[in-house]
Amino acid sequence: MLQIKNLTKVYEGGVQALTDVSFDVPKGQFMAVIGLSGSGKSTLLRCINRLVEPTSGTVIFDGEDVTAASDEELRLIRRKIGMVFQHFNLVQRSSVLTNVLSGRLGYVNPAWSLINRFPPKDVQKAMVELARVGIEDKAAYRADELSGGQQQRVGIARAMMQDPKLVLADEPVASLDPVLAHSIMQYLEKINQEDGVTVLCSLHFLDLVHRYADRVIALNEGKKVFDGLPSEIDDEKFKEIYGREAERVG
Amino acid sequence: MKKEVKRLGRSIGIGLAIVFGLVIYAYGFKVIKVNLDETRSPRRQEQLVRILRALAKPDLIEFEQTEYLVDLPIMVPCPEGGYIPPEQDTSKPYIVVTPSCADPGSMAQIEGFNFAPNAEGPINFIPPSQVKLTLGRFQADETGHFFLTVKLPNRKTTELNHLTATTRTRVGGPSLSQNAIDTWDKIVETVFLALLATTLGLLFAVPLSFFAARNLMKDVTSPLLNVSLSILALPVGAYLGAMISNFAGSTVNLLLKDSPLLNLIGALVGCALLYFAVRWAVPADELQQPAIRLRVMRIAVLSLAVLVSLLSLYMLSSLAMWIGNTLEVRLGSIGFLGTFIADLGDILGMTLTVISALAGAGVLMSLTDRLGRKIIKATTKPMAKGIMMVMSAIAGAALFFMIMAGLDWLYQFKNAALTIAWPLGLGALLGLILSIRLNPRDNFPIGLVIYYIARTIFNALRSIEALIMVIVFVVWVGIGPFAGVLALSLHTIAALAKLYSEQVESILPGPLEAIKATGANRLQTIVYAVVPQIIPPYISFTMYRWDINVRMSTIIGFAGGGGIGFLLIQNINLLNYRAASAQMLAIALVVASMDYISSRLREETI
Structure with missing residues (x-):
């Protein structure tokens, strides 16, 4: 489903964000990516849909070479990959409905979308997706009128509008409190189990990893240092991933 | 001991700095010709008192x-x-x-x-x-x-x-008094001068500001082959677009000039045809690439629709001019409404040529872009490189030739070697050098090139005061407020485009990233992620600029740009200070109230 081979990213200015990272994600898996801040988790996720241009290596998604795609091909690949962000990345001044509908931009005809016209069935689908995350009554609100947890649910609804085969979640719960974190993770779990969407999710808290992930990979300074089941992370592995001085919290 | 020496050195340093500062100010006094005797001379004081008393009694x-x-x-x-x-x-x-x-x-x-x-x-x-x-x-x-x-x-x-x-x-x-009535007329003219200049500036500055925004332009990259093809396509497409538009215009002019009824029917039928054509050829949602025959049909229908819409727009323009001219005569005291409609029709006719030239260039450039990608994909690497080198050399030559043609028009060199051979040779050489250094698939940062060109032009235009620009426009359209509007508009375009583009640069990158990740194209990304974020600052800056334009338009009359400045400078030259005082008072009132209104409106919109 998703194959990552020898992925390396060096930012301008020489920061080595990823070094020779390779792994496969089979269809339908809920995979967690863990590691310290700055270990390259975000860069890894962004290299998959080329929001960040990889320096070398290949990303194969659903049999298509993402890294070699032209702009137009990349656009068609991107619409199959939903993305959820740590800071939600909603357009604050637009309505919730518009934010959700914007997930459809890759599919609709560009000319109509420029004057904010979407086909009725897309609007219906948007309402269904909002209902699924329990905020269909907020559709007409402006995005910045919503609380953090609600905004992230809009973010998930937007990703789901794309009919994605893969959802990349970049620390989706890092700016939420623990209770909300679980509710958001449950939505991700739901789309993983009910719709069979593959989820690649970077996380900070190990208890969330244990609770939700089928498999986990760990990055340290851009290198893959662990790949296995969540239950395999014992204290020794933990210190390897997070450094000798680290202590477990939760 | 050492410490004392250090301290002494410091004191001497400070002393020297003070002396140096004094010398600078002394020289400043000399250059400015500060003359305190003049301020004390009774003759001057008497004049001053006379003028102050005149100014205190505005002729109202x-x-x-x-x-x-x-x-x-x-x-x-x-x-x-x-x-x-x-x-x-x-x-x-x-x-x-x-x-x-x-x-x-x-x-x-x-x-x-x-x-x-x-x-x-x-x-x-x-x-x-x-x-x-x-x-x-x-x-x-x-x-x-x-x-x-x-x-x-x-x-x-x-x-x-x-x-x-x-x-x-x-x-x-x-x-x-008569002076008060004249002042009122001119201050009204001034406010509208500022309004028109701001509106015109706004219309141009909004689209242009995106070209001067680094965060948007740095992502715009294209292989050199495509860039070369686009450079060649730009003038050809613009020429073709303008030709088609002129053809449509002259057809309408020839057939339907004096029959408003036919114009009306034509415009309505054209609009209806356009609506159905677009509904058929541009479906709302498309999951798969349609078959090639359907696509060809669609392109044919759309091209026809473009021609029809051009024709009906020209009909609309000539209809508006007819209606306007008729109303102008009939309406009497509010005949200016008719004149306005006629002018709008005229403006529509004039801008259609420009718009279709731009559209023609755009269409041809996007076609050549596809062609370029096909070439790169279909050919082997050395072959693609060869094609790229040839095209890049031709494009370089063409670009330099066009630039030189512009310079030649300005300076009239009358020297074939300088205007033809040199730019062609130099352009081809530079194009070739560039293409040798790049791979066919490498992305050339054309967006940044456009960004720097746009920035340079805006900065250059902004540094020329509207008061100076108006001198050129007075020669073109004659002394009066129209010249002032054009000069102020040009300055407003540059200033607003700069301010706007800085706002675009300071938007949050998150939503941009999110919209891009959904598979939206560049235009969709701008409409959905950029535009909602920039609307409040755009409104605020437009208000601010209107405020500035009101102030500018009060003095643009000094250089022949119409408005109250024209009256003011006349009265000052005639030593009619009581009348000038009335105009100064009017300026102060308008500027102060504009200040207040614009700050209130800005508060409301944010």
């Missing part, structure tokens, strides 16, 4: 006045046998002169009675030639009495002369 209000004339015949010199003046009616104001006749050039006492309290006016001497001479001014006291000594003119005649005392009394209430 006048009263209707009636003239009352008291006439006393007088002989200069005394005739033989003496002279007895006629009896005066003592129930009315009257004057008595002592002596009643006198030698030319001698002194005479004039006494007035029964005048209105505090009345004042001139004492005139009217000889038989009727050329009056003012001998002095009288000022009556509270009882209406005055006493004045005057010197009789040095002229002899045997006929009767007249001495007259004239008083003016106000009748009725105050009314606006």
Whole structure:
């Protein structure tokens, strides 16, 4: 489903964000990516849909070479990959409905979308997706009128509008409190189990990893240092991933 | 010991710095020609007081006045046998002169009675030639009495002369002076001048500002082959677009010039056709690439639709001009509405050529872009590189040739080697060098190139004051507010585009990233992620610019740009300070209220 081979990213200015990272994600898996801040988790996720241009290596998604795609091909690949962000990345001044509908931009005809016209069935689908995350009554609100947890649910609804085969979640719960974190993770779990969407999710808290992930990979300074089941992370592995001085919290 | 030396060095340093500073200011005084004697000279002070007093009394209000004339015949010199003046009616104001006749050039006492309290006016001497001479001014006291000594003119005649005392009394209430009415007319003109300049500037600055935003442009990259093809496609497409538009325009002009009914029907039918064509050819949602035949059909229908829409827009333009011209005659005092409609029609006709030239360039460039990608994909690497080198050399040559053609138009070199051979050769060489250094698939940062060009042009335009620009426009469209509008608009475009683009650069990158990740194209990304974020600052900056434009338009008349400045500079040159004062007052009021209104509106919109 998703194959990552020898992925390396060096930012301008020489920061080595990823070094020779390779792994496969089979269809339908809920995979967690863990590691310290700055270990390259975000860069890894962004290299998959080329929001960040990889320096070398290949990303194969659903049999298509993402890294070699032209702009137009990349656009068609991107619409199959939903993305959820740590800071939600909603357009604050637009309505919730518009934010959700914007997930459809890759599919609709560009000319109509420029004057904010979407086909009725897309609007219906948007309402269904909002209902699924329990905020269909907020559709007409402006995005910045919503609380953090609600905004992230809009973010998930937007990703789901794309009919994605893969959802990349970049620390989706890092700016939420623990209770909300679980509710958001449950939505991700739901789309993983009910719709069979593959989820690649970077996380900070190990208890969330244990609770939700089928498999986990760990990055340290851009290198893959662990790949296995969540239950395999014992204290020794933990210190390897997070450094000798680290202590477990939760 | 060492410390003291250090401290001493420091003190000397500070002392030298102070001396240096003093020298700089002394030189400044010399250059500015500071002259304190002038400020103390009584002559200057008297002038200053006069002007300040004039400025404090703006010429806004006048009263209707009636003239009352008291006439006393007088002989200069005394005739033989003496002279007895006629009896005066003592129930009315009257004057008595002592002596009643006198030698030319001698002194005479004039006494007035029964005048209105505090009345004042001139004492005139009217000889038989009727050329009056003012001998002095009288000022009556509270009882209406005055006493004045005057010197009789040095002229002899045997006929009767007249001495007259004239008083003016106000009748009725105050009314606006002619100057006040002129000032009102011009201040209204000024406010509208600023409004039109801001609107025009806004229309151009909004789209242009995206080209000067680094965060948007740095992602715009394209292989060099595509860039080369686009450079070649740009002039060709623009030319074709303009040709098609001119064809449509002249067709409409030829067939339907004087029949508004046909124009109306044509425009309506055109719109309807366009609507159905677009509905058919641009489906709302498309999951798969359609078959090639359908795509060809769609392109054909859309091209036809474009032609139809051009035709109907030209019909609309000529219809608007007809309606406008008819209304202008019929509507009488609000005929300006008709003129406006006619002008809108004319503007539509003029802009259609430009728009279709741009559209033609855009269409051809996107076609060549696809062609470029196909070439890169279909050919082997050395082959693609070869094609790229050839095209890049041709594009370089064409680009330099076009630039040189522009320079030649300005400077009229009249030198074929300089205007043709050199740019072609140099451009081709530079294109070739660039293409040798790049791989066919490498992305050339064309967006950044456009960004730097746009920035440079805006900065250059912004650094020329509108007051200077107006000089060129006055030559083009004549002295008046229209020249002022054009100059202010040009300056506004540059200034607003710069301010706007900085706002685009400071938007949050998150939503941009999120919209891009959904598979949206570049235009969709701008509409969905950029536009909602920039609307409040755009409104705020537009208000701010309107405020500036009001201030600018008050003085743009100094250089012939119309508005109140025109009146103000005239009155200053005529030394008519009371009238100028009225205009200054009007400017102050308008600028202050504009300040207030724009800041209130800005608060409301954010």
